Amino acid sequence: MKVVIDAARCQGHGRCFSLAPAIFEFDELGNGVVIGDGTLNEETIDLARLAQSNCPEHAISIEESA
């Protein structure tokens, strides 16, 4: 499973990298960026879902198949 940020939707609320800094970081404008290729494991899936459910712009999605 992979987590993806839709850069066109992200407005830099910063909720993802605050809640899940192991999965997300920020760019120089403060927009959220996925660290690495976004592959999730059993330890990170719940954090990714937490970030997803707090993004006000609905910019985060979790793709089931990798």
Add this chain to the structure above:
Amino acid sequence: MSVKPPVEDFATDWDHTDAQWVQDPYPIWEDLRSRCPVAHTDRYGGAWFPATHAGVSAVANDTENFTSRTVIIGNGRPEEDALPAPIGVAPPITSDPPFHQIARRLILPAFAPGPVNALEPRIRELCVKLLDQVQGQELVNGGVDYAQYIPAAVISRMLGFPEKDDDIFREFVHIVLEGVDHPVEQRVEEFAPIEEYFTTQIEDHQASPRDDLTSYLLNVELGGEKLAIEHVFGTMLLVLVAGIDTTWSAIGASLLHLATHPDDLERLVNEPELMPFAIEEFLRFYAPVTMARLVKHDMDYLGVPMKEYDWILLGFPAANRDPAVFKDADKFIIDRMENRHLAFGLGIHRCAGSNLARLELRVAIEEFIKRYPRFEVADSRAVTFAQGQVRGPRNLPFRVLA
């Protein structure tokens, strides 16, 4: 304050400066959501208020049908007292695409988490100093002694203004935000000292540039040219207005909540790991900011007949309590896990200072409850709220408990 007739029905005659709205708007909004999701008023030359999350989201994301040329509702006809798009008086908040993105990209790096997080030790030091000043008192004013000083000092230092001017600076915020109901001629007069002060600061920074936001704005280049002075001035005005009253309100509202909900206070003191969730719930439940848009042309929208130049007031605080989006929307849940609140707006105008605001709010609460793990409101009748588009408690007389 001019004398206006009291509001009879908020669905057809709302006024965000009405005493009832200022003191406790939540029942009004709940009522509007249930019977008239888009309220109208003839006041201010005609204005609409969508009370639902769906209505607020639709307008916030629609820059085709709405302009941000002015975002604070006033009595003046907007086409007369507003600079034309795309720049507007305070870019980028008053800018529309495509200029908006250019103006926003200029300031975002200054408010990105990197430079903002570096301010934490200074903000903490400031909070501790403010608390030291009232140390030993039984009564502490969470607004007057504490919340109001924090963002004013932070923003003033960011702009590179002298510390001795912090009181003047706070007065400017008051002028801009709380005089919305004054006649246009009076408004022009009221703004004069702000213009004068900013001009002096700009000249001073031009003569001796330094490492602050004012110098950055004066020297940054856009397409090979420096910014127009109106642009620099406008962005300084934006930072002043948007960065102070707002955070001050959020800190005050959060402290007021803790003073009146001892269970939540106790949990936050004993379970500091709740802080990230508590901060977002404070922001959802007590979101201080509403922003306006102007209708670009006559149209039917959200089921109502909007006219060109009508105002739309975006009630982010109302959207945050919409049960269609938030479970138990009318309950403050300190460890709420899922919280897509709109306290910082939605879409391209997301509050550029949100990282800074969150940091100030967190540090202010952490230091306050560390010093005072138990406190209550000493006199609830003395708790007063600011009116206008930034709503929050101003006078917060707290009694420190053993």
